[in-house]
Amino acid sequence: MKKIMITGASGLLGRALFNTFSDHFEVIGTAFSRASEPLVPLNLTDFRALEDFLITHKPHYLIHAAAERRPEVCLENPELTQQLNVSLPAALANLCHQHQVELFFISSDYVFDGTSPPYAETAQPAPLNDYGISKYQAEQAVLAYPQHNVVRIPVLYGAVEKIDESALTITWQQLIQSNAPKMDNWAVRYPTHVDDIAKTLKAIITQLDKSERGGVFHISDTTPYTKFQLACALADAFGYDKSQITAMDSPVGQAARPQNCQLSDNRLAKKGILYQRDAIKGLIEAVRPFVKQPEV
Ligand SMILES: NC(=O)c1ccc[n+]([C@@H]2O[C@H](COP(=O)([O-])OP(=O)(O)OC[C@H]3O[C@@H](n4cnc5c(N)ncnc54)[C@H](OP(=O)(O)O)[C@@H]3O)[C@@H](O)[C@H]2O)c1
Numbered sequence: 001m002k003k004i005m006i007t008g009a010s011g012l013l014g015r016a017l018f019n020t021f022s023d024h025f026e027v028i029g030t031a032f033s034r035a036s037e038p039l040v041p042l043n044l045t046d047f048r049a050l051e052d053f054l055i056t057h058k059p060h061y062l063i064h065a066a067a068e069r070r071p072e073v074c075l076e077n078p079e080l081t082q083q084l085n086v087s088l089p090a091a092l093a094n095l096c097h098q099h100q101v102e103l104f105f106i107s108s109d110y111v112f113d114g115t116s117p118p119y120a121e122t123a124q125p126a127p128l129n130d131y132g133i134s135k136y137q138a139e140q141a142v143l144a145y146p147q148h149n150v151v152r153i154p155v156l157y158g159a160v161e162k163i164d165e166s167a168l169t170i171t172w173q174q175l176i177q178s179n180a181p182k183m184d185n186w187a188v189r190y191p192t193h194v195d196d197i198a199k200t201l202k203a204i205i206t207q208l209d210k211s212e213r214g215g216v217f218h219i220s221d222t223t224p225y226t227k228f229q230l231a232c233a234l235a236d237a238f239g240y241d242k243s244q245i246t247a248m249d250s251p252v253g254q255a256a257r258p259q260n261c262q263l264s265d266n267r268l269a270k271k272g273i274l275y276q277r278d279a280i281k282g283l284i285e286a287v288r289p290f291v292k293q294p295e296v
Helices: 012-021 047-057 071-076 078-098 130-143 170-177 194-207 227-238 266-270 279-290
Strands: 003-007 026-031 061-064 102-108 149-153 182-184 215-218 246-248
Touching: 003 012, 003 047, 012 026, 012 194, 047 078, 061 078, 071 078, 071 130, 078 102, 078 130, 102 130, 102 194, 130 149, 130 215, 149 194, 170 227, 170 279, 182 227, 215 266, 227 279
Parallel strands: 003 026, 003 061, 061 102, 102 149, 149 215, 182 246
Antiparallel strands: none
16 A cells, blocks of 8 residues: 655644545644644754654655645744745655655645736745745755655645635635625635545546656636625624625735746546536535624
8 A cells, every 4th residue: 555644634624535535545744833643743944853754654745735834824924834834845756766655745826926816836926924034945955856846736625624714714714703794806816625635646546657647737726706705605604794895805814925827737637537517506514613693
């Protein structure tokens, strides 16, 4: 049985990866502050411990999903961002190369500036904020090794542990906590379920020949939504008066954000690897456990 190591396995994407790979792989999931069985505690910024871990466990593949993904946190914590989002993946790329581990580095659509979508795998990144810059710098370090993979993904949702764990499920919290909620109607996003990302990564590893891997992959759902549109859909589903919601037609947030960085998954489309779903239905299911009002 092939062995796969998943970092960030306590996170939103990492949990889906851990579950999806568990049936056909020996999975070693690592976590940090939320490391409880079956996950293994590992501070990834301790590079010596990381190398010892790789030598001990000898995985065939490593999906690196641990990162700081919140643009405002990256803006306010440049040292943490450099260490966790740049130095760590760069060190990991080198260690994986030395120990014959194929690396899948999870990156982001935020490496693009959002002015000329859709973006192919070969498009030139031009990140707008510190988070996007950190991801792009890490990508360059990873791509120095042709056998390694950079996997760019858009905004995620799925089974959340807390309503604010996803930038999309938090919409419900924002709706019910404000008398006059204002929702971004400027940025266009392609909400993608973590289970679909996990299934796609599993297909990349199990269905593509090694000679077909390496380099940049894009994984994304294809239906565009603004946060305002998603908020209105949640309002309809759970009996909230959507006329209370104001659409904001200019950028929101402290950190600069791209307007539309749609990812074209050309490489996977050619191979017929495509996992998608209705994002509205998926988001309603993700939010439902946190809704106290009776559903209409
Ligand atoms: N979420 C999105 O919408 C989105 C969009 C595009 C790209 N991405 C990318 O997708 C990947 C996964 O994102 P996510 O939303 O699943 O992240 P997340 O839920 O915020 O989880 C982050 C993970 O990183 C781990 N971690 C943080 N510091 C660590 C350290 N020093 N040592 C070891 N582990 C550490 C955390 O462990 P503990 O919780 O146990 O401390 C957690 O498992 C990231 O690379 C992110 O940039 C995410």
